[in-house]
Amino acid sequence: MSTLEHELFGSFDSDDSEHDIIGYNEPVLEKEKELSITTIATSTTTAKEYDILLDNVSLSLRSDPIFQSIMNCTDDEDDSNSCTPSNSRLESMRHHHQSHPYIEGLTLHSNILTHQDQAKLMAQITEKNFFKGGQQNQAMCFGERDLEWLEWLEEVMKERGVLSEPYCRGGINGWTERDPLFDQSIMNLYYPGDGIKPHVDLARFEDGIIIVSLISAINMDFYPARKPMSPEDPPEGSSTSSRSSSFTEESLVERKPSFTVRLKPGSIISMQGPARYLWEHGIQETSQDLVNGEWVTRKIRVSVTLRKMRAAAWEVGRPSALDNGAADRK
Ligand SMILES: O=C(O)CCC(=O)C(=O)O
Numbered sequence: 001m002s003t004l005e006h007e008l009f010g011s012f013d014s015d016d017s018e019h020d021i022i023g024y025n026e027p028v029l030e031k032e033k034e035l036s037i038t039t040i041a042t043s044t045t046t047a048k049e050y051d052i053l054l055d056n057v058s059l060s061l062r063s064d065p066i067f068q069s070i071m072n073c074t075d076d077e078d079d080s081n082s083c084t085p086s087n088s089r090l091e092s093m094r095h096h097h098q099s100h101p102y103i104e105g106l107t108l109h110s111n112i113l114t115h116q117d118q119a120k121l122m123a124q125i126t127e128k129n130f131f132k133g134g135q136q137n138q139a140m141c142f143g144e145r146d147l148e149w150l151e152w153l154e155e156v157m158k159e160r161g162v163l164s165e166p167y168c169r170g171g172i173n174g175w176t177e178r179d180p181l182f183d184q185s186i187m188n189l190y191y192p193g194d195g196i197k198p199h200v201d202l203a204r205f206e207d208g209i210i211i212v213s214l215i216s217a218i219n220m221d222f223y224p225a226r227k228p229m230s231p232e233d234p235p236e237g238s239s240t241s242s243r244s245s246s247f248t249e250e251s252l253v254e255r256k257p258s259f260t261v262r263l264k265p266g267s268i269i270s271m272q273g274p275a276r277y278l279w280e281h282g283i284q285e286t287s288q289d290l291v292n293g294e295w296v297t298r299k300i301r302v303s304v305t306l307r308k309m310r311a312a313a314w315e316v317g318r319p320s321a322l323d324n325g326a327a328d329r330k
Protein backbone atom coordinates (compact mmCIF):
# COMPACT_ATOMS: atom_id res chain seq x y z
CA MET A 1 0.00 0.00 0.00
CA SER A 2 1.34 3.42 -0.89
CA THR A 3 1.84 6.13 1.72
CA LEU A 4 -1.00 8.12 0.23
CA GLU A 5 -3.33 5.14 0.20
CA HIS A 6 -2.42 4.47 3.81
CA GLU A 7 -3.21 8.05 4.71
CA LEU A 8 -6.53 8.04 2.94
CA PHE A 9 -7.87 4.60 3.57
CA GLY A 10 -5.83 3.29 6.46
CA SER A 11 -3.62 0.32 6.86
CA PHE A 12 -4.33 -3.10 5.42
CA ASP A 13 -1.51 -4.86 7.07
CA SER A 14 -1.45 -3.86 10.72
CA ASP A 15 -1.40 -6.77 13.16
CA ASP A 16 -3.85 -4.98 15.37
CA SER A 17 -7.01 -4.96 13.29
CA GLU A 18 -8.88 -2.91 15.90
CA HIS A 19 -6.57 -0.08 15.16
CA ASP A 20 -6.94 -0.21 11.42
CA ILE A 21 -8.74 2.54 9.59
CA ILE A 22 -9.91 -0.21 7.31
CA GLY A 23 -10.95 -3.26 9.28
CA TYR A 24 -11.88 -6.64 7.92
CA ASN A 25 -14.26 -9.28 9.14
CA GLU A 26 -12.44 -11.80 7.04
CA PRO A 27 -9.11 -11.74 5.29
CA VAL A 28 -9.38 -10.25 1.84
CA LEU A 29 -7.88 -12.44 -0.82
CA GLU A 30 -8.44 -10.20 -3.77
CA LYS A 31 -5.27 -8.74 -5.13
CA GLU A 32 -4.85 -5.07 -4.35
CA LYS A 33 -5.89 -3.03 -7.34
CA GLU A 34 -3.73 -0.38 -8.94
CA LEU A 35 -4.76 3.00 -7.70
CA SER A 36 -5.10 5.94 -9.98
CA ILE A 37 -4.26 9.22 -8.36
CA THR A 38 -4.63 12.57 -10.03
CA THR A 39 -3.38 15.85 -8.77
CA ILE A 40 -4.88 19.07 -10.06
CA ALA A 41 -3.99 22.70 -9.44
CA THR A 42 -4.95 24.62 -6.33
CA SER A 43 -8.16 26.24 -5.32
CA THR A 44 -9.21 29.73 -6.29
CA THR A 45 -10.86 31.50 -3.38
CA THR A 46 -8.79 34.56 -2.48
CA ALA A 47 -8.30 36.23 0.88
CA LYS A 48 -10.13 39.28 -0.48
CA GLU A 49 -13.18 37.20 -1.40
CA TYR A 50 -13.09 35.72 2.06
CA ASP A 51 -13.10 39.16 3.68
CA ILE A 52 -15.99 40.25 1.47
CA LEU A 53 -17.85 37.14 2.52
CA LEU A 54 -17.34 37.95 6.19
CA ASP A 55 -18.35 41.57 5.63
CA ASN A 56 -21.61 40.38 4.16
CA VAL A 57 -22.37 37.94 6.92
CA SER A 58 -24.98 39.27 9.28
CA LEU A 59 -24.32 39.70 12.98
CA SER A 60 -26.78 36.97 13.89
CA LEU A 61 -25.02 34.59 11.54
CA ARG A 62 -21.64 35.47 12.99
CA SER A 63 -22.91 34.51 16.44
CA ASP A 64 -24.39 31.22 15.21
CA PRO A 65 -22.56 28.40 17.04
CA ILE A 66 -22.30 26.23 13.95
CA PHE A 67 -20.96 29.01 11.79
CA GLN A 68 -18.55 30.01 14.54
CA SER A 69 -17.18 26.53 14.82
CA ILE A 70 -15.86 26.64 11.28
CA MET A 71 -14.47 30.10 11.77
CA ASN A 72 -12.72 29.04 14.96
CA CYS A 73 -11.32 25.74 13.83
CA THR A 74 -7.60 25.33 13.75
CA ASP A 75 -5.35 25.35 10.75
CA ASP A 76 -2.94 22.79 12.07
CA GLU A 77 -2.24 20.47 9.17
CA ASP A 78 -1.28 17.64 11.47
CA ASP A 79 -4.59 17.79 13.25
CA SER A 80 -6.65 15.34 11.27
CA ASN A 81 -9.81 16.81 12.74
CA SER A 82 -9.08 20.35 11.69
CA CYS A 83 -10.35 22.41 8.80
CA THR A 84 -8.58 22.55 5.50
CA PRO A 85 -5.77 25.06 5.06
CA SER A 86 -6.26 28.80 5.11
CA ASN A 87 -5.10 31.01 2.25
CA SER A 88 -1.56 31.10 3.53
CA ARG A 89 -1.27 27.42 2.78
CA LEU A 90 -3.33 27.32 -0.40
CA GLU A 91 -0.18 27.20 -2.49
CA SER A 92 0.57 23.74 -1.20
CA MET A 93 -2.99 22.47 -1.35
CA ARG A 94 -3.68 19.79 -3.94
CA HIS A 95 -6.79 17.96 -4.91
CA HIS A 96 -6.41 14.20 -4.70
CA HIS A 97 -8.78 11.64 -6.12
CA GLN A 98 -8.45 8.18 -4.69
CA SER A 99 -10.50 5.22 -5.88
CA HIS A 100 -11.16 2.75 -3.09
CA PRO A 101 -9.18 -0.41 -3.80
CA TYR A 102 -12.01 -2.78 -2.84
CA ILE A 103 -15.26 -0.86 -3.10
CA GLU A 104 -15.76 -0.32 -6.78
CA GLY A 105 -17.29 3.05 -7.55
CA LEU A 106 -16.26 4.72 -4.30
CA THR A 107 -13.84 7.61 -4.66
CA LEU A 108 -12.48 9.90 -1.99
CA HIS A 109 -11.73 13.37 -3.35
CA SER A 110 -9.52 15.19 -0.86
CA ASN A 111 -8.74 18.89 -0.41
CA ILE A 112 -11.53 19.95 -2.73
CA LEU A 113 -13.08 22.74 -0.66
CA THR A 114 -10.85 25.23 1.10
CA HIS A 115 -11.62 26.60 4.52
CA GLN A 116 -13.06 29.64 2.73
CA ASP A 117 -15.22 27.54 0.43
CA GLN A 118 -16.60 25.73 3.44
CA ALA A 119 -17.26 28.99 5.21
CA LYS A 120 -19.15 30.20 2.15
CA LEU A 121 -21.32 27.10 2.11
CA MET A 122 -21.84 27.20 5.86
CA ALA A 123 -22.85 30.85 5.65
CA GLN A 124 -25.62 29.94 3.23
CA ILE A 125 -26.71 26.87 5.16
CA THR A 126 -26.82 28.90 8.35
CA GLU A 127 -28.52 31.86 6.68
CA LYS A 128 -31.37 29.57 5.62
CA ASN A 129 -31.58 28.28 9.17
CA PHE A 130 -31.81 24.70 7.93
CA PHE A 131 -30.94 23.31 11.34
CA LYS A 132 -33.32 25.63 13.21
CA GLY A 133 -30.54 26.91 15.43
CA GLY A 134 -29.32 23.38 16.14
CA GLN A 135 -32.76 22.04 17.16
CA GLN A 136 -32.85 19.66 14.24
CA ASN A 137 -30.03 17.81 12.66
CA GLN A 138 -31.26 17.08 9.17
CA ALA A 139 -32.77 19.22 6.45
CA MET A 140 -33.86 18.17 2.99
CA CYS A 141 -34.34 20.23 -0.13
CA PHE A 142 -36.11 19.02 -3.25
CA GLY A 143 -36.05 20.76 -6.57
CA GLU A 144 -33.75 23.62 -7.34
CA ARG A 145 -35.70 26.35 -5.58
CA ASP A 146 -33.66 26.39 -2.40
CA LEU A 147 -30.39 25.35 -3.90
CA GLU A 148 -28.94 28.41 -5.55
CA TRP A 149 -25.53 27.58 -4.08
CA LEU A 150 -25.68 24.19 -5.75
CA GLU A 151 -24.66 25.72 -9.05
CA TRP A 152 -21.49 27.04 -7.46
CA LEU A 153 -20.76 23.67 -5.84
CA GLU A 154 -21.28 21.86 -9.14
CA GLU A 155 -18.86 24.24 -10.87
CA VAL A 156 -16.26 23.72 -8.15
CA MET A 157 -16.61 19.96 -8.42
CA LYS A 158 -16.25 20.05 -12.20
CA GLU A 159 -13.32 22.45 -12.11
CA ARG A 160 -11.49 20.41 -9.49
CA GLY A 161 -11.93 17.04 -11.15
CA VAL A 162 -14.48 15.46 -8.81
CA LEU A 163 -16.92 14.66 -11.59
CA SER A 164 -14.29 13.52 -14.09
CA GLU A 165 -13.57 10.06 -15.35
CA PRO A 166 -12.46 7.60 -14.19
CA TYR A 167 -13.87 8.52 -10.77
CA CYS A 168 -17.34 9.36 -11.97
CA ARG A 169 -18.79 7.73 -15.02
CA GLY A 170 -19.30 10.28 -17.81
CA GLY A 171 -19.53 9.56 -21.52
CA ILE A 172 -22.74 8.58 -23.24
CA ASN A 173 -25.51 8.15 -20.68
CA GLY A 174 -23.07 8.65 -17.83
CA TRP A 175 -24.60 10.27 -14.79
CA THR A 176 -22.24 13.24 -14.83
CA GLU A 177 -23.91 14.40 -18.05
CA ARG A 178 -27.47 14.35 -16.78
CA ASP A 179 -29.43 17.55 -16.40
CA PRO A 180 -29.92 18.66 -13.76
CA LEU A 181 -26.98 16.98 -12.18
CA PHE A 182 -28.66 17.06 -8.76
CA ASP A 183 -32.13 18.07 -7.66
CA GLN A 184 -32.17 16.92 -4.06
CA SER A 185 -29.90 17.67 -1.18
CA ILE A 186 -29.72 16.69 2.46
CA MET A 187 -27.83 18.63 5.03
CA ASN A 188 -26.83 16.62 8.07
CA LEU A 189 -25.55 18.13 11.29
CA TYR A 190 -23.54 15.90 13.62
CA TYR A 191 -22.63 16.75 17.17
CA PRO A 192 -19.98 14.50 18.75
CA GLY A 193 -21.72 11.20 19.46
CA ASP A 194 -24.18 11.49 16.57
CA GLY A 195 -24.22 9.05 13.67
CA ILE A 196 -26.23 7.70 10.80
CA LYS A 197 -27.27 4.06 10.60
CA PRO A 198 -25.72 1.93 7.89
CA HIS A 199 -27.90 2.16 4.80
CA VAL A 200 -28.02 2.03 1.05
CA ASP A 201 -29.49 5.28 -0.24
CA LEU A 202 -33.11 4.89 -1.31
CA ALA A 203 -34.01 3.49 -4.72
CA ARG A 204 -35.85 6.71 -5.48
CA PHE A 205 -32.48 8.29 -6.22
CA GLU A 206 -30.45 7.75 -9.35
CA ASP A 207 -26.96 6.36 -9.43
CA GLY A 208 -24.23 8.90 -8.76
CA ILE A 209 -24.28 10.28 -5.22
CA ILE A 210 -22.02 12.92 -3.72
CA ILE A 211 -21.31 13.57 -0.04
CA VAL A 212 -19.49 16.79 0.88
CA SER A 213 -17.87 16.99 4.33
CA LEU A 214 -17.65 20.32 6.11
CA ILE A 215 -16.09 21.68 9.30
CA SER A 216 -14.51 18.59 10.86
CA ALA A 217 -13.49 15.02 10.14
CA ILE A 218 -15.40 11.83 10.83
CA ASN A 219 -15.02 8.12 10.11
CA MET A 220 -17.50 6.64 7.66
CA ASP A 221 -17.94 2.86 7.70
CA PHE A 222 -18.82 0.58 4.81
CA TYR A 223 -20.59 -2.78 5.08
CA PRO A 224 -21.72 -5.23 2.39
CA ALA A 225 -25.40 -4.47 1.79
CA ARG A 226 -27.88 -6.70 3.63
CA LYS A 227 -30.30 -6.02 0.79
CA PRO A 228 -28.27 -5.29 -2.32
CA MET A 229 -30.11 -2.94 -4.62
CA SER A 230 -30.16 -2.23 -8.33
CA PRO A 231 -31.04 0.77 -10.48
CA GLU A 232 -34.13 -1.15 -11.63
CA ASP A 233 -35.64 -1.46 -8.14
CA PRO A 234 -39.02 0.29 -7.84
CA PRO A 235 -38.69 3.71 -6.23
CA GLU A 236 -40.15 3.84 -2.74
CA GLY A 237 -43.10 6.05 -1.94
CA SER A 238 -42.05 7.01 1.55
CA SER A 239 -39.17 9.14 2.63
CA THR A 240 -37.74 7.53 5.71
CA SER A 241 -34.58 8.95 7.15
CA SER A 242 -31.59 6.66 7.55
CA ARG A 243 -30.72 8.55 10.70
CA SER A 244 -33.62 7.00 12.59
CA SER A 245 -34.85 3.84 10.91
CA SER A 246 -34.44 0.48 9.15
CA PHE A 247 -33.34 -3.05 10.05
CA THR A 248 -34.39 -2.76 13.69
CA GLU A 249 -34.02 -6.48 14.50
CA GLU A 250 -30.68 -6.74 12.82
CA SER A 251 -29.34 -3.56 14.34
CA LEU A 252 -29.39 -5.36 17.70
CA VAL A 253 -26.53 -7.45 16.41
CA GLU A 254 -23.22 -5.64 16.36
CA ARG A 255 -21.95 -5.34 12.82
CA LYS A 256 -18.32 -4.88 12.11
CA PRO A 257 -17.58 -2.60 9.19
CA SER A 258 -15.53 -4.01 6.35
CA PHE A 259 -13.91 -0.68 5.61
CA THR A 260 -13.63 2.70 7.23
CA VAL A 261 -12.84 5.88 5.37
CA ARG A 262 -11.78 9.08 7.11
CA LEU A 263 -13.77 11.99 5.72
CA LYS A 264 -11.84 15.18 6.30
CA PRO A 265 -13.42 18.61 6.03
CA GLY A 266 -13.36 19.87 2.47
CA SER A 267 -13.33 16.33 1.10
CA ILE A 268 -16.01 14.77 -1.06
CA ILE A 269 -16.91 11.17 -1.70
CA SER A 270 -18.63 10.01 -4.83
CA MET A 271 -20.53 6.73 -4.95
CA GLN A 272 -21.65 5.04 -8.11
CA GLY A 273 -22.41 1.50 -9.27
CA PRO A 274 -21.43 -1.12 -6.68
CA ALA A 275 -20.53 1.52 -4.07
CA ARG A 276 -24.01 3.01 -4.38
CA TYR A 277 -26.06 -0.23 -4.64
CA LEU A 278 -24.10 -3.06 -3.04
CA TRP A 279 -22.56 -1.36 -0.03
CA GLU A 280 -24.09 0.26 3.02
CA HIS A 281 -22.46 3.35 4.46
CA GLY A 282 -22.92 4.67 7.98
CA ILE A 283 -21.38 6.69 10.79
CA GLN A 284 -21.15 5.22 14.25
CA GLU A 285 -22.72 6.96 17.22
CA THR A 286 -19.53 7.62 19.09
CA SER A 287 -17.73 10.76 20.15
CA GLN A 288 -14.31 9.43 19.21
CA ASP A 289 -12.91 7.91 16.04
CA LEU A 290 -9.92 5.64 15.71
CA VAL A 291 -7.40 7.25 13.38
CA ASN A 292 -4.10 5.48 12.79
CA GLY A 293 -4.36 3.81 16.18
CA GLU A 294 -5.22 7.03 18.04
CA TRP A 295 -8.61 8.05 19.37
CA VAL A 296 -9.59 11.41 17.96
CA THR A 297 -12.44 13.33 19.57
CA ARG A 298 -15.09 14.43 17.15
CA LYS A 299 -16.17 18.01 16.69
CA ILE A 300 -19.30 19.40 15.12
CA ARG A 301 -19.65 18.31 11.49
CA VAL A 302 -21.96 19.17 8.64
CA SER A 303 -22.38 17.16 5.46
CA VAL A 304 -24.22 17.86 2.25
CA THR A 305 -25.51 14.89 0.24
CA LEU A 306 -26.37 15.59 -3.39
CA ARG A 307 -28.56 13.28 -5.44
CA LYS A 308 -30.97 13.25 -8.33
CA MET A 309 -34.48 11.87 -8.03
CA ARG A 310 -35.46 9.22 -10.57
CA ALA A 311 -38.24 10.33 -12.87
CA ALA A 312 -40.34 7.38 -11.63
CA ALA A 313 -39.92 8.56 -8.04
CA TRP A 314 -41.76 11.80 -8.77
CA GLU A 315 -44.57 9.75 -10.34
CA VAL A 316 -45.01 7.62 -7.22
CA GLY A 317 -46.56 10.71 -5.69
CA ARG A 318 -45.23 13.53 -3.68
CA PRO A 319 -45.22 12.54 -0.01
CA SER A 320 -45.25 15.53 2.28
CA ALA A 321 -41.68 14.80 3.29
CA LEU A 322 -40.74 15.57 -0.28
CA ASP A 323 -41.71 19.19 0.09
CA ASN A 324 -38.79 21.51 0.41
CA GLY A 325 -38.13 21.86 4.07
CA ALA A 326 -36.78 20.01 6.99
CA ALA A 327 -37.27 16.57 8.44
CA ASP A 328 -35.77 15.91 11.82
CA ARG A 329 -34.21 12.45 11.95
CA LYS A 330 -34.85 11.79 15.64
O1 LIG B 1 -23.39 12.66 6.61
C1 LIG B 1 -22.84 11.86 5.85
O2 LIG B 1 -21.65 11.92 5.58
C2 LIG B 1 -23.67 10.76 5.25
C3 LIG B 1 -25.03 11.17 4.85
C4 LIG B 1 -25.79 10.09 4.14
O3 LIG B 1 -25.37 8.98 4.05
C5 LIG B 1 -27.08 10.39 3.52
O4 LIG B 1 -27.55 11.54 3.59
O5 LIG B 1 -27.68 9.47 2.94
Ligand SMILES: [Fe+2]
Binding pocket: 199, 200, 201, 242, 281
Ligand atom coordinates in the same frame (compact mmCIF):
# COMPACT_ATOMS: atom_id res chain seq x y z
FE1 LIG C 1 -26.46 7.82 2.58
